Every structure is written in C-alpha cells, then in structure tokens.
Amino acid sequence: MATLLYRLGAFGARRRRTMMLGWLIVLAAVAASGITFGGSLQNTKSIPGSPAQTALTRMDQHWPSPHSQSAQVVFQAPAGHRLAEPGLQEPMHASLAAAGRVPGVTAVGDPAANGMISPDGRTAVADVDFGTAEDEDVPAATLDALKATGDTARAAGLTVVYGGAAYVPTDAPMGPTELIGILVALAILVVTFGSMLAAGMPLLTAVLGVVGSMMLILIAASAVGVSENAPTLAIMLGLAVGIDYALLIVSRHRAQLAGGMAVPESVARATATAGGSVVFAGATVLIALAGLSVAGVPMLTSMGLASAGAVAMAVIMALTLLPALLAGLGRRLVPKPGSRAAGVTHPDKTTIGTKWVGAVLRHPVRNLIVVTVGLLAVAAPALRLQTSLTDEGSNPTSTSTRQAYDMIGRAFGPGADGPLVVLIENTDATTTAEAAAAAEKDLHGVPGVADVSGIDVAPDHTAARIRVIPATGPRSPETSDLVSRLNAAVAPVARQHGGRVAVTGQTAVSIDVATRLSGALIPFAVVVVGLSLLLLTIAFRSVAIPVKATAGFLLSVGAAFGATVAVFQWGWLAGPLGVPSLGPVASFAPIIVMAVLFGLAMDYEVFLVSAMREDYGHRRDARGAILVGARNASRVVTAAALIMIAVFLTFVLGKDPDVMPIAFGLAFGVLVDAFAVRMTLVPAVLALLGDRAWWLPRRLDRWVPHVDVEGESLTAALGDAARTTVGDELRTGSAAR
Structure with a gap:
C-alpha cells in the first residue's frame, strides 16, 4: 500500500x-x-415489516387518505372561562372558517365533532390538512396565511398556537x-x-x-x-x-x-x-x-x-x-x-506532549488506577440510559410545535400527544363488530390506559379501530410497556374471533424502532470490539496493543454514554448547553456514537502508537520509544482532537434534538479518548509492559498479514539515494511540461 x-x-x-x-x-x-x-430528504422513522408498521399500512388501506402534510390549531380560553361561551365560541369558529379558505388548505376539522375539546372545556384542537405531499414542505406563505386566520380568536382573548408536522422547523444542515x-x-x-x-x-x-x-x-x-x-x-x-x-x-x-x-x-x-x-x-x-x-x-x-x-x-x-x-x-x-x-x-526538543507523557511514566501505576477509576465513575450513569425516537416534544420551547404539544398534553393528558390505535380485521362484517366490541371491553381494564374511544368501523366493514390514550407521554418507558400489555390483552380476541388484531399508530411504530435499535446496540458492540482487536493486531503485530486499545475504547464509549445521560436525562449543564427537553435520548444516538467513536479512537491509536512502534523498531528501547512517539505525534493528536471537539460542539449549539446527543457524546468521547486514554493510559500501560507490549506469538505471526501502515519499508527502501533520484525525476517531469 x-x-x-x-x-x-x-x-x-x-x-x-x-x-x-x-x-x-x-x-x-x-x-x-x-x-x-437532487431528490427530497425523508422524515420517516419506521421499520418496514415491523408489526406496528404493517398494521399501520393495512389501516391506511381500510381508511384511505391522501398522504399530505397536516397541522394542528390549538385554541385555549383564559383561566376561569370555557370555549362554549358565546364571546369565545364564535371567534373560534370564525377563525376555523377562515382557515378553510386559505389557499393550499384542503380540510379543517371540527374539534367538537372529533372529540378534541378538553374535559375542562378550555382547550380545543382542530386538525388542518394541506394539499402538499407529506415528503414536501408546505409553502411558507400558506403557513403564514393560516396563522393570520387566528387573529379573530386572539382578539377575543383566546390563545391560539399552531403546531403539527407542517410547522416543525426544518433547519439547514449547516x-x-x-x-x-x-x-x-x-x-x-x-x-x-x-x-x-x-x-x-x-x-x-x-x-x-x-x-x-x-x-x-x-x-x-x-x-x-x-x-x-x-x-x-x-x-x-x-x-x-x-x-x-x-x-x-x-x-x-x-x-x-x-x-x-x-x-x-x-x-x-x-x-x-x-x-x-x-x-x-x-x-x-x-x-x-x-x-x-x-x-x-x-x-x-x-x-x-x-x-x-x-x-x-x-x-x-x-x-x-x-x-x-x-x-x-x-x-x-x-x-x-x-x-x-x-x-x-x-x-532534543522537549514539547508539551513529552512533558505530559514523562509525568505519566514517572508514576504509571498511579496514573493507570486514577484514570481508570475516574472513567468508570463517569461511565456509571450509562446504566440508566433510556432511548426513544424524538417527537415534537423534543423541540425547543420557543417553537410553536413544542408549545402546541405542551398545551395538548396539559389539557388532555400526556398520552394525547401520542395516541395508540387497536386495529381489528376480519373478512366477515358481523365478526368484525363482535371482535371490536370484545376488544373495547378488554382495553378498559389495562393498566396505564387513560381513555378508550368508541369503535370506528371502516367503510367496507371488514375492519374497525379503537383509539387508546395512554396515561403517559409517547417517549415514556411506561408507554412502551403499555404497548406490550395491550398486545397481550387483545391477543385472545384474535384467537376467539379469528382475523387479526394489532396495536399500531405512529407512537407504536416509534416504539418498534426504538426497541430494534436498543436490541442492536450490544451485538454491534461485540462486532466493533472484535473488529478493533483484529485491525490493531494486523496493524501493530502485537497482542497487548489491541487488547489495551479496545479496553480504552470501551472506557471512552462508557464515559460518553454516562455524560450523555447526566446532561440529557438528569439535566446537568442542560441550561448552558441549551438542551430543549429532558428525557430519553434519540434511539439511534448510542449506536452512532459507538460507531463513530470507534473509528476516531482507532485514528488516535494509530497516530500515536505507530510513532512509538517506529522508534522501537529502530532502537529497541521501550521507554524511549514512548517518549519519542509522544514528541512526534502528540501535537498532531492534540490538534486533531481539539478540532473534532470544536466541530462537534457547534452542532450541539444547533439545538437539533436528533443531533444534539450525538454531537455531545462524540465531543465528550473524543475529549476522554484523546487525553485520558491515548495520552495517559496508553503510555502508562506500555511502560508497565515494556518489551512485552510488542510481542506476538510465532504461530499467530504466521497467520497475521503484514500491513505497513506508516510506510516504514518504503522509507528504508528508498534511502537518501532514492530521494535524490526521485526528486530529479520529478523535477525533470516538471521542466518537460
């Protein structure tokens, strides 16, 4: 190579x-x-073929609807008043009627007819459908015109907030x-x-x-x-x-x-x-x-x-x-x-890197113990890591989508922001009705259910659906447990009446995705650890180096996860960092952080240890090689790590709820890996191992391929004479041009 x-x-x-x-x-x-x-980017968060997604697809076939953008209009009366009062009801209806006349709006729902008036009568939610396809953005002029229709209601004293998918802020990637x-x-x-x-x-x-x-x-x-x-x-x-x-x-x-x-x-x-x-x-x-x-x-x-x-x-x-x-x-x-x-x-130049590593080498055992214990302590909160897919409740409180989300949760209960649907299907209309009635009866007794709607029968009478409002929010672990209980509760209905019964809805689909991602984290970690051992064994032809590097990587990942839990779940430094909401982190964040941090940790290991290995190959002085390698590579590793941290932290400041935990985890992980692991633990372990750090069993040596990562063989082959020859050749080629 x-x-x-x-x-x-x-x-x-x-x-x-x-x-x-x-x-x-x-x-x-x-x-x-x-x-x-160029095509359009997608906002889909689903797994094709998952139980909830399959049921959702079948439900769309029974209740066909255009796949278009939608929004929600939330009206709230002042404290001590109800929307049914004439002075508030008429302005609200006038605003809804005006919303239906906005160009680009295809339908506006009636809160009373759809059961979207809160029990205390203060809050109502109207659904708004647009003619824009769901994978496209609604024109800003249409969204602004819809917001302007609320002026009549606002003038009467109502609070009017516009939320839903159409109003989710779409920030530029940069x-x-x-x-x-x-x-x-x-x-x-x-x-x-x-x-x-x-x-x-x-x-x-x-x-x-x-x-x-x-x-x-x-x-x-x-x-x-x-x-x-x-x-x-x-x-x-x-x-x-x-x-x-x-x-x-x-x-x-x-x-x-x-x-x-x-x-x-x-x-x-x-x-x-x-x-x-x-x-x-x-x-x-x-x-x-x-x-x-x-x-x-x-x-x-x-x-x-x-x-x-x-x-x-x-x-x-x-x-x-x-x-x-x-x-x-x-x-x-x-x-x-x-x-x-x-x-x-x-x-003979003494750099900051050599001073740092020299201090580590004076007390390798002490530094090894202190840093390892410290990183384990930082990693401890990772045991409490919770994940889910983000939703509108993850957005900053300054956005209208988050404000609408919070208003609906306070008025109707947190589960109203993530309702579930039980779908009942059967080819016989009479059996479908009987199964739906039995399912509705069983759902009322399931712990964690706040409300169960009436039965909605499909136009072809071969399907029915029941809307279930959980007692907890869509990102709560209790809601995930509720989905499992609901599936267990309605399973006997399918056995008794035949056909299919499934729990679905966008919340159930998100829970399926989160469960799949959480289940993939451990197998992926095993693959990454095995890959780390293999690649580093090939690169450095050593047993101790790969084991040490992999252990350091696991400490870095654990510390990154622990810090992420402390900030995004427990709220430590959440204010200064601008974390919009506390709770489970994005489901895909841990596996992405692990994948990327693995690659970056291997980068620093190669940059630093290859410089040490090169000097050890020349002089066979294990301790001297550590110092020489630190002098040659520590400045580059330090600059590279600081650049990584700076870039990642700026994406934390971007306030994207999907990206923030990834960027923070990577920034903290790089900080730990570069300075605590590679610049401290690595020299300490190598000093304790001495010449044994570079040992490879003869039997394994015959099987491990030779990969010259740093080009040592080429450097030795060229020599000074080759340098002159090649240089002359290059200059001759330049002159010929």
Missing part, C-alpha cells in the same frame, strides 16, 4: 495543475447534478453555529502550524469534500430514501475527519521540509507514510459506519452510509487533491526557524 500511495503522491506533485483542474471539473459537475436532479466551529478549527490549525497558509490546506480540502459529499447525498435521495438527519451527520463527520486527515499529512510534509527534503519527494513520502495512517483510520470509520445497516432500520442505514460517503470523500481528498496543493505551495510551507512547528522535529 505504501508504494501505491507514494506513486499517487508523486503523481499529484508532478501533475498538480492537472489534478486541481480535474477536481474542479468533478466538483462542478457533481454540484450541478445535485442542484438539478448554519452560523457550524461556521463558528470552522473558525475555531482554523485558529487551532494556525496555532499548530504557526502559518495561516499551512492551516488553510486542511480546511480547504475538508470543506470541498463536504460540498461534494452533500451533492452526492442529494443525488442519491432522488433514487433511494435518505433520512433528513443524514446530511447533518455527514457534514459533522466530513468536516472533522477531513481536517484531521489532512492535518496529519501536512504535518509530516512540513517536518520533512524542515529536514531539508525536496518538495516533490516530501509530498510523495508524506502521502505514502502519513497517508497510510489516513487510509487505515478512514477504513475503520467506514467499516463502523457501514455496519450501522445491520440494524435493519432504513433511517439509520441512510445516516450511516451517507456519513461513510463523507468520510470516504475526506480520505480521497487528502490523498489526491492535497498533494497537488502542497506541491503548488512549494517551500513556502517550510516552518520558520525557531518556531514551535520547526522545533517538534528536533530530536
């Missing part, structure tokens, strides 16, 4: 104008295709807060490199990679279903790894330039050596993200594959466009004499 990457880097340096022009054409073509042929993250990343790069020019290279390639991957996602959305959360996650990861991967190559290139190496040769070698680490690190992230598809949840699959595409684009950019850009800048990237960037390459 090192030889192939060397040739790729050499080609990029030799044909830099061709490479840059080619990328410009490709990106322009992809952008034009994405804008012209906004002002994410731009702040880019600026912070640029500042970190400037401090790391001591050069604005060098700092701009990783940022430029990362941004171009994100733009390209976003356009490809839009193109894919025209052919397959893509979750609306996929672009946000892809941007977050694409920016973070894109900057970090380019950072590694640029750092190696500048170190070689400081040593006097020719520019073309330095570009080729940096691509072959640091580029090898980029390929290995990127491959681990890709495998973990692609592995999310095994859960069988389309939403999660699209998020994983879209993010994997963004990471792949970041790797390709770092290996192709970046060498051309570095060659074009020539020796302007050489660190200034006496600067910190130049000092890192000096063998």
